[in-house]
Amino acid sequence: MTTATRPQLRLTGQARAAYVLLWAFLLLNLVIVELMLTRPNTPAHNTLTTIGRVLGLHLGFALALQLLLIARLPFLDRRIGLDRLTGWHRWTGFAIFWLVLLHPTFVLLGYSQPGKIPILSEIPTLAKQLPVALGMIAAILIGVIAATSVRAVRKRVPYEAWHTIHLLVYAVIVLGVVHQVYEGSAFKTNNYTQAYWWGLWAFAIGALLTGRVFLPLIRNLRHRMRVAAVVAEAPDVVSVHVTGRDLHKLHARAGQFFLWRFPGHNRWWQVNPWSLSAAPDGHSLRLTAKAIGTTSAGLRDLPVGTRVFAEGPYGAFTATGRTRTDTLLIAGGIGVTPIRALLEDESLDGDIVVLYRVRTPADAVLLGELRNLARLRGARLHLLTGRTVEGNQPFSPENLRGLVPDITERDVYVCGPAAMTNAVLHSLRALRVPARQRHAEVFRLAA
Structure with missing residues (x-):
């Protein structure tokens, strides 16, 4: 076809x-x-x-x-x-x-x-x-x-x-x-x-x-969420697995995020927006965060059994917003977390291409999981490395079209640093990808 x-x-x-x-x-x-x-x-x-x-x-x-x-x-x-x-x-x-x-x-x-x-x-x-x-x-x-x-x-x-x-x-x-x-x-x-x-x-x-x-x-009284496991993904990246009662009733979807608090470990006003890094299965939730601020750096020390207070799920960065059959997923740095979850979402059918932008291969968090999922889904995964300089601009309109020739026929999901996300959106507009096919998550949260 x-x-x-x-x-x-x-x-x-x-x-x-x-x-x-x-x-x-x-x-x-x-x-x-x-x-x-x-x-x-x-x-x-x-x-x-x-x-x-x-x-x-x-x-x-x-x-x-x-x-x-x-x-x-x-x-x-x-x-x-x-x-x-x-x-x-x-x-x-x-x-x-x-x-x-x-x-x-x-x-x-x-x-x-x-x-x-x-x-x-x-x-x-x-x-x-x-x-x-x-x-x-x-x-x-x-x-x-x-x-x-x-x-x-x-x-x-x-x-x-x-x-x-x-x-x-x-x-x-x-x-x-x-x-x-x-x-x-x-x-x-x-x-x-x-x-x-x-x-x-x-x-x-x-x-x-x-x-x-x-x-x-x-919701938190109903689900009684707690930390089930803490897994180091990299020296400065950690995944937190959360379990609770009747989590399927949250109706969370891959690509969404929660506002996470850990009472007893952090002060009540310390709240952070972290995406689900795995498609929710109704039994557990997983978030993956990079140690940037005080709260994210402290996740590594979370004791198993810590009470979790989560607001959400939030966001429309999900497969339900698609308008086309085929999909392009673009991730940058730790912004790979909702992209990885979307790749796992079985409702995301059709042909899938994944572009993962990092400085070096060592910075590619969850790369092994992405490769396994890409193999299972028949998706094409491109790891884009190196500094963004004049000779290496993978998200310029020309390079994007070179990597994905039929980009205008796909829904495009992008999550990453603000500069990268803005560059991708600028190129998508230059390539005349319709607005309804552009989906971005940038976490400009209100209080």
């Missing part, structure tokens, strides 16, 4: 429905917000304070939307993918940052304009009011979170520290709600607008508590 006549799988309607539902929710609420601004409860002092009020209401809506994006609701995660939702969370976060700067700025300008008072002189006066002071504290915390989210800073901050700093978002939520109770006037036009506004916030907070607290607690 030629590549031109290979059958195309039907694109899942669940993912399309999730996108439609999310955009409909966003647009409907934006329309309601704009309508609320047309008839305020109390007139603003002047044009500047009117602009400040408009920005403030949009800031409140953006904060509520942010809660939904970080709630990790299974309905959205399994259809859209936590990584993509977290990407939207990142951009929403920067929108919030600018709204936090502009909202109080216009309010201060509006209050200082009539008496021609210097804007900075208005800050101590307004700060004496408790609701305003709480809003200022929330703004400072948002500034701290935004500063640590800048790529240049993010690369230099350990994941554990970055995640701990991002827990400040919960303090921002509390302070923001209190601030709105006393200062919000745009949504107090009548009982209907108030019911809508607080209903929106109740829904967002309820979704957050459900996805981040209740579901993880229920």
